[in-house]
Amino acid sequence: MSIHRLLKFLAIFFALALVVAACGNDDDDEPAAPAPEPAATEAPAPEPEPAATEAPAPEPEPEPMEPFRVAFFYPGTNDDISWSNAWWDGAQAAAANVPNLELEFVELLNEPDAYVQQGSAFADQGYDFLLFAHGAMVDPAIQVATNFPDTQICMAPHHPAPDAPPIPDNMCWVEVDQHNANFLTGVIAALATETGTIGSLNGFEFPALTRQPEAFHLGARCVNPDIGFEQEYINTWVDTAVAKAAAQSLIASGADVILSATDQAVLGIIDAAQEADTQVWVVPSYYDSFDIAPDVVLTSAVHGLADAGQAMIERAYAGEIGPGSYHQFDVTNTAGIIAAPLYDNAGVLTDEDWAIFEDIDAKVRTGEITIPDETAGDPTIGAAGSAASIDVTALGCTPR
Structure with missing residues (x-):
């Protein structure tokens, strides 16, 4: 090869080398492309609001309970520490078992006419149960019971003779073997x-x-x-x-x-x-x-009078007296x-x-x-x- 051709070849070679070097420098100087943004995701759908429910209706107020009205009639006083006091004690004891019990006591009654008058007055007012606590008031008790058949009336103490005539259905005898x-x-x-x-x-x-x-x-x-x-x-x-x-x-x-x-x-x-x-x-x-x-x-x-008084109120309230009935309290069945x-x-x-x-x-x-x-x-x-x-x-x- 001639010197002239060799020099021409070298010139071309160095020229190409410069071009390649220049291209390589351009690539290194350019900043790297940023990483692609992550794909956007859709926000979750909101939870549906619960369906509105109606508030429960309030419970109706209970009807007020009617009082159970009772009247006792006796010859003494509520605090005589004797006959009448014992009946009074029994009535107070019944209040623990009879809801809304309303009690009245008529004291110092000894005459038949007084029992008829007072008993009739309370029966006329709609009292539920009357008790004559006097053993000598048989006839007044029968008279009031006859005149007021819708009122329960009992008399104590009394044990009718076997040949005694029947009594009204709304009446009872209470025998307390005192x-x-x-x-x-x-x-x-x-x-x-x-x-x-x-x-x-x-x-x-x-x-x-x-x-x-x-x-x-x-x-x-x-x-x-x-x-x-x-x-x-x-x-x-x-x-x-x-x-x-x-x-x-x-x-x-x-x-x-x-x-x-x-x-x-x-x-x-x-x-x-x-x-x-x-x-x-x-x-x-x-x-x-x-x-x-x-x-x-x-x-x-x-004598167990308190036991009998309590029991008779509770029986009257429960409807357990019965028509023309007889109720006995004695030493064999009454602890008092x-x-x-x-x-x-x-x-x-x-x-x-x-x-x-x-x-x-x-x-x-x-x-x-x-x-x-x-x-x-x-x-x-x-x-x-x-x-x-x-x-x-x-x-x-x-x-x-």
């Missing part, structure tokens, strides 16, 4: 007496009352058939002066344990006992009255019929005495010893003096 408690206190009286003579002062003479002193005498005779017994009807429930004078007479006759078969007049008997020269014990009826005079109250004949505890005076009886009493009490409650009624069965104790001639062994007693 004399069962008097029988038990008679047992205690016979065990406690030092003179061998006991007594009783009684409100009025009618069978439901007369059975109380007669049962007291009979209970004493269950222990000692020959025990002395004196009694008087003082014809008052509340006159303490009359009761005190009568008690002083009994004490002068030798009685050292005296039953009170009356109401507030018992306070006069207590006064006489406290003023006596020797220990004289008083046995109040209807209510545990030890706290009145612990120095002379030996025990009390608690008792001789009240002697408390601080328990030492008056010896351990042997207590064993005798507890044996008789248990036999009475199981029916092994029977206590006569005032009008039904044979014998009866609805007449004054009737207990004196009864053979106590025929009743189940075993005198000592």
Whole structure:
């Protein structure tokens, strides 16, 4: 190759090298292309709003409950610590079990016309249940029940004779064998007496009352058939002066344990006992009255009247009385019929005495010893003096 051609070739070669170098520099100096933006994504669709629901309708207000209206009628007062107070207690106890119970009490009623007038007035006002708590008010109760057939009326205490005529369907008899408690206190009286003579002062003479002193005498005779017994009807429930004078007479006759078969007049008997020269014990009826005079109250004949009053209101409310019905409360089915505890005076009886009493009490409650009624069965104790001639062994007693 000639020198001239070689030089031409080298010139071309270097020229191409420069071009290639220039192209390479251009590529290095240019900035790199930016990374592509990520593809846009659609925002999630919003959750649908829950469909609107209607608010529940408010519960209707309950209709106000009609009151169950009850009226008691009795010869004493609500706080006489005796007959009427015991019925009042029973009505208060019923309020715990009878909703919306409305109670009214008519006090110091002793005349038949007053029971008819007051009973009719309450029946006319739409009272649901009337209770005449007076054993001598049979005819007034029947009269009011007849005149107001839509009112439930009951009378206590009363045990109708077997041949008694039927009574209106809206009426009932309530028999509280309160004399069962008097029988038990008679047992205690016979065990406690030092003179061998006991007594009783009684409100009025009618069978439901007369059975109380007669049962007291009979209970004493269950222990000692020959025990002395004196009694008087003082014809008052509340006159303490009359009761005190009568008690002083009994004490002068030798009685050292005296039953009170009356109401507030018992306070006069207590006064006489406290003023006596020797220990004289008083046995109040209807209510545990030890706290009145612990120095002379030996025990009390608690008749279970509160139990009966409560039960009859609850039965009336439940519609469980029944037409022309008879309801019996006695020592076998009513825990509240008792001789009240002697408390601080328990030492008056010896351990042997207590064993005798507890044996008789248990036999009475199981029916092994029977206590006569005032009008039904044979014998009866609805007449004054009737207990004196009864053979106590025929009743189940075993005198000592």
